[in-house]
Each structure stands twice: as structure tokens, then as C-alpha cells.
Amino acid sequence: xxxxxxxxxxxxxxxxxxxxxxxxxxxxxxxxxxVNLFHGNLGVSxxxxxxxxxxxxxxxxNTVLLVGIAYVFFVLVGIFLxxxxxxxxxxxxxxxxxxxxxxxxxxxxxxxxxxFILVFSVWLGVFPTSGMLTIGAGAESFGAYLVxxxxxxxxxxxxxxLYYMGFYTILARSxxxxxxxxxxxxxxxxxxxxxxxxxxxxxxxxxxxxxxxLAAINIGAVVGGVLQTETVFSxxxxxxxxxxALLLRDYPLLQGAFLITALSVLAANFAVDIIYTWLDPRVxx
Amino acid sequence: MQNYPKAISQxxxxxxxxxxxxxxxxxxxxxxxxxxxxxxxxxxxxxxxLGASSILLxxxxxxxxxxxxxxxxxxxxxxxASQVSLTVGFLAAFISLVVGTLIGLLAGYYAGLKAEVLMRxxxxxxxxxxxxxxxxxxxxxxxxxxxxxxVIGITGWTWTARTVRSQILSxxxxxxxxxxxxxxxxxxxxxxxxxxPNVIPLAFANSIILIGNAILAESVLSFFGLxxxxxxxxxxxLHYAYTSGAMxxxxxxxxxxxxxxxxLVMVAFALVGNALDDLLSPRLKTSWI
Numbered sequence: 280x281x282x283x284x285x286x287x288x289x290x291x292x293x294x295x296x297x298x299x300x301x302x303x304x305x306x307x308x309x310x311x312x313x314v315n316l317f318h319g320n321l322g323v324s325x326x327x328x329x330x331x332x333x334x335x336x337x338x339x340x341n342t343v344l345l346v347g348i349a350y351v352f353f354v355l356v357g358i359f360l361x362x363x364x365x366x367x368x369x370x371x372x373x374x375x376x377x378x379x380x381x382x383x384x385x386x387x388x389x390x391x392x393x394x395f396i397l398v399f400s401v402w403l404g405v406f407p408t409s410g411m412l413t414i415g416a417g418a419e420s421f422g423a424y425l426v427x428x429x430x431x432x433x434x435x436x437x438x439x440x441l442y443y444m445g446f447y448t449i450l451a452r453s454x455x456x457x458x459x460x461x462x463x464x465x466x467x468x469x470x471x472x473x474x475x476x477x478x479x480x481x482x483x484x485x486x487x488x489x490x491x492x493l494a495a496i497n498i499g500a501v502v503g504g505v506l507q508t509e510t511v512f513s514x515x516x517x518x519x520x521x522x523x524a525l526l527l528r529d530y531p532l533l534q535g536a537f538l539i540t541a542l543s544v545l546a547a548n549f550a551v552d553i554i555y556t557w558l559d560p561r562v563x564x
Numbered sequence: 565m566q567n568y569p570k571a572i573s574q575x576x577x578x579x580x581x582x583x584x585x586x587x588x589x590x591x592x593x594x595x596x597x598x599x600x601x602x603x604x605x606x607x608x609x610x611x612x613x614l615g616a617s618s619i620l621l622x623x624x625x626x627x628x629x630x631x632x633x634x635x636x637x638x639x640x641x642x643x644x645a646s647q648v649s650l651t652v653g654f655l656a657a658f659i660s661l662v663v664g665t666l667i668g669l670l671a672g673y674y675a676g677l678k679a680e681v682l683m684r685x686x687x688x689x690x691x692x693x694x695x696x697x698x699x700x701x702x703x704x705x706x707x708x709x710x711x712x713x714x715v716i717g718i719t720g721w722t723w724t725a726r727t728v729r730s731q732i733l734s735x736x737x738x739x740x741x742x743x744x745x746x747x748x749x750x751x752x753x754x755x756x757x758x759x760x761p762n763v764i765p766l767a768f769a770n771s772i773i774l775i776g777n778a779i780l781a782e783s784v785l786s787f788f789g790l791x792x793x794x795x796x797x798x799x800x801x802l803h804y805a806y807t808s809g810a811m812x813x814x815x816x817x818x819x820x821x822x823x824x825x826x827x828l829v830m831v832a833f834a835l836v837g838n839a840l841d842d843l844l845s846p847r848l849k850t851s852w853i
Contacts, residue, residue: 385830389787390823397811503695537696
């Protein structure tokens with residue numbers, strides 16, 4: 280942005296370019312970037328005039344908090360709805376669950392966030408519009424701090440949960456229905472078990488596996504949703520940092536945020552792979 | 565093969581049986597008509613500013629959906645924006661369809677190192693978080709409608725490639741392919757005359773859903789300020805609504821309509837795509853969707 284300041288002399292501009300190394304040819308810049316990368320140096324942000332890595336890492340914990348809570352909720356609620364829908368297969372509730380899941384999938388996350396702000400913050404005044412903590416509030420006790428944090432967390436989390444739980448509902452439902460056609464279910468039925476008993480004792484465990492696979496694959500997709508919700512709710516995480524970097528055309532920061540995001544996704548995928556072997560002993564690596 | 569009208573009417577007969585598919589098609593026709601006849605349907609020009617006295621007016625009879633922060637008629641904007649959103653969606657999905665089919669075809673038909681490299685390349689695209697990647701690409705290429713189409717098109721082909729490849733893997737072992745090969749047909753002949761006709765319908769059904777995804781991707785990119793400022797889409801409208809603080813002012817007439825349009829179009833493409841997929845795909849009929 281400094282580059283657009285009319286008071287800058289050509290000499291100042293040249294100095295700035297030399298300072299950030301922008302006067303070098305592109306391949307030299309890229310080589311230096313790679314060398315620095317392996318030294319854990321992601322470059323210097325244009326806008327903050329500080330190293331990129333600390334800025335990004337500072338925001339990462341906030342994103343992990345938001346995503347972690349949302350993840351637990353949408354996987355559990357989604358699977359739960361899918362199980363109930365499969366149990367009541369063919370009922371009105373079942374049909375409602377399927378159409379609900381299909382619709383929420385089609386709703387842009389950023390728009391859902393905007394609607395939430397419109398309804399719950401502006402009209403009803405229940406939740407704060409943006410940020411993570413109210414300045415000055417919650418300093419008196421830990422309880423007040425927690426309440427303040429949770430009220431800021433509520434809307435971003437609900438948005439994410441609404442958007443992503445549909446995938447799990449549909450998947451859990453269809454894998455349960457598929458399990459119902461297996462022979463062991465027929466045996467269990469012949470013994471006189473009810474639908475619910477069959478689900479609880481036999482099919483649920485087998486039907487959980489596809490949902491867990493989805494939970495692993497989904498991590499990359501969830502990043503997209505988090506980017507949007509964080510931006511609209513001004514949640515100080517990596518997503519809103521990406522948006523800021525984008526607005527300021529701060530390319531080092533944008534690259535850094537993207538790199539850390541991609542690495543986190545890979546790490547999370549790896550973690551899920553390990554958990555998977557523990558849940559399904561048939562899988563070996 | 566020669567009797568196209570009959571084939572089409574037969575196809576329509578079986579398509580009609582899917583109630584969801586027909587509903588989806590109706591919504592699509594509605595939006596297509598609206599986009600094509602935008603000049604006749606919209607009460608105002610999309611960029612016509614009506615003066616300082618009509619900034620952020622709530623809906624009235626003269627402005628059915630009110631006005632925005634620079635006094636433009638929201639209804640006219642929504643109608644014209646459908647042109648941009650649909651164009652981007654169709655063209656980007658078409659690029660994805662071509663690239664995905666080509667890569668899936670090569671990776672499926674030719675075994676060995678080259679196919680392996682292609683598939684790992686596809687996996688790479690599947691693992692990288694889609695949205696941040698598109699955002700970075702769009703930021704680097706700059707905001708114009710053509711760049712948006714290209715960026716969305718060249719990042720959205722992975723699922724098509726996967727579906728096409730798995731289909732071809734099973735097709736190339738079928739007797740009719742073996743027979744063609746045994747009488748000395750070249751690879752190019754087998755691909756064009758035996759493999760492609762069996763793959764295209766599936767890839768087509770797949771790309772219908774891609775159009776919806778492309779429209780969603782475009783709206784997100786535009787929302788992040790990466791859209792074309794000259795060709796305003798639904799996402800771009802929401803970007804303006806967001807940056808002008810329409811939500812905190814309670815201007816629901818500005819925030820709600822563009823999003824509703826995106827949702828309706830997305831749902832419609834999903835319904836049509838699923839209906840086509842059920843008709844054309846070789847796998848067993850699924851009852852759950």
C-alpha cells in the first residue's frame with residue numbers, strides 16, 4: 280500500500296524494493312524463498328513489516344480452537360441424525376433429514392454467516408457480531424471470560440456445524456442402510472432383536488467407518504468453510520488473516536498462511552490415519 | 565444411432581419419472597430464461613444509480629427488492645448477476661469436464677509409469693485444500709471474469725478424472741474392446757469408437773454437478789473481493805453488501821436475494837445431476853438419494 284503513496288520519491292520506492300528483495304529476478308527470489316523456507320523463515324510481511332511465521336502461528340491456535348469444537352459437533356450430530364434417519368427409514372423424519380442435508384450443502388458458508396449476523400446479532404441481539412473477545416469484558420473472573428469467549432464462538436461454530444453435518448447424515452444413513460442388507464443382520468432379526476438393538480449392537484460399528492474416512496478427507500474442505508466464517512465473523516484465525524493478506528496484496532503473508540494451512544491439513548490427515556488403524560484393526564500400513 | 569428424436573423422447577420419458585429431476589430442471593429453466601431475457605425483465609439497468617435519496621431503501625412497489633448502498637435497484641442487479649454467475653459456472657465446468665475426461669482417459673487406458681504419475685498428480689490436487697488454492701491463484705492472476713473461469717476450471721477436474729478413470733479401467737477389459745484389439749484396431753480407434761461413447765454420458769452427468777460447484781466457487785471468490793468488478797455476479801453483490809455493512813444496518817433485502825439465488829441454482833444442478841447420474845451411470849440404483 281505504501282507504493283501508492285504519492286509522497287514517495289522514486290528513490291524511496293527503489294529502496295523499499297531492495298529491502299524486500301523485489302529488485303531481484305523472479306527465479307532468484309524463488310530460490311531465496313526456498314532456502315529460507317528450509318530454515319523456517321517464511322519471509323517478511325509487507326503490511327506488518329514483521330516475519331510471517333510468528334504472525335501466522337499466533338493465529339493458528341484460534342483457528343484450531345474454532346475448528347476443533349465445530350468438528351466434534353458436526354461429526355457427532357451428523358452421524359446421530361443419519362442413524363435416526365436410517366432407523367426410521369421411509370418416515371417423514373427420514374425424508375426431512377435427506378432434503379435438509381442436500382440443502383445445507385448448497386448454502387454458501389459466507390452467506391449463512393451473514394444471515395446469522397443479521398438475525399441473531401442485529402435483530403435479536405443474542406450474540407456479538409464479530410471478534411473473539413469483547414475488549415475490557417471478562418477481565419474480572421475466569422467465568423466471565425469463558426462466557427464471553429463462548430458467546431463469540433457460538434455463531435461461527437453453528438454455521439460450520441450446519442454446513443458440514445449434512446455430509447455425515449447422508450453417509451451414515453446410506454452405510455447403515457447398506458449394512459441392513461447383510462446376512463448377519465438377518466440372523467440378528469431372526470433372533471428377535473428390534474431395529475434399534477440391531478443398530479446399536481451390530482451395524483453401527485461397521486457403518487461408522489465410511490464416516491470416519493470422510494472425516495479425514497473432509498479436513499481440507501473444512502478449511503474452505505473456516506476461511507469464510509472466520510472472515511465474516513472477524514474471528515482472529517488463519518482464515519481472516521488470509522483475507523486480510525488478500526485485501527492488502529501482502530503476498531508473503533498470503534503464501535505463508537496458505538503453506539501453514541496445507542501443512543496443518545496434512546498433519547491432521549496423518550493423525551486420522553493413525554486413529555483409523557486403532558478403530559479398525561483390519562487396516563494395516 | 566440415426567434416430568435422435570426418438571432417442572431423445574425416450575430419454576425424456578425415463579427422466580420424467582424422477583420427480584426431483586423435473587423440479588431441478590424447472591428451476592434451471594427459470595434462471596436461464598431470466599438470464600437470457602435480463603434486458604427485458606429487469607426494471608432498471610444494473611448500474612443505474614437513482615440518486616442520494618434512494619440509498620438502501622426497503623422493498624416497495626417501485627423497487628420490489630429495495631435498493632443498495634449506492635442506490636441501485638437490487639432486483640435488476642440480481643437478474644443481471646444471473647448472467648455472470650451462470651456463464652462462469654457453465655464455462656468453468658466445461659473446462660473441468662474436458663481436462664478431467666482427458667486425464668482420466670489417459671490414466672485409465674494406459675497403464676504404467678505415465679498413468680501412475682497422472683494419478684498421483686490428481687491425488688495432489690485432491691489433498692490440497694481447494695478454496696485457499698483457488699484464492700491464491702485468483703489473487704495472482706488478477707480479477708477478471710476470464711481468469712475466474714480458468715482458475716475454477718483448472719482446479720475442479722479431479723473428481724471427473726477419478727470417475728472417468730475407474731469407468732475406463734473396467735471398460736477396457738470388456739469383450740468388445742478385446743475383440744476390437746484382436747482384429748488389429750489401433751488405440752486411437754478403440755478410444756474414439758468404443759471407450760468414449762461409454763464414458764461421455766457419465767462424465768456429462770458428473771459435470772452437471774460441477775456447474776453448481778463452479779458457481780459456488782465463483783461466489784466465494786467474488787465474496788473475497790476477487791471477482792470481476794465490471795461483471796457483477798451474485799457473490800460480488802454479497803461482497804458489496806458485506807463491505808458496505810448491510811447486515812449491521814439490517815438491510816435484509818440486499819443480503820437475502822443473491823444468496824437465495826445461489827442456493828436455488830445449486831440445489832437445481834444437484835437434483836438434475838443426480839437424476840441424470842441415476843439414469844446413465846452403470847452402477848446399481850441407489851435408493852438413498
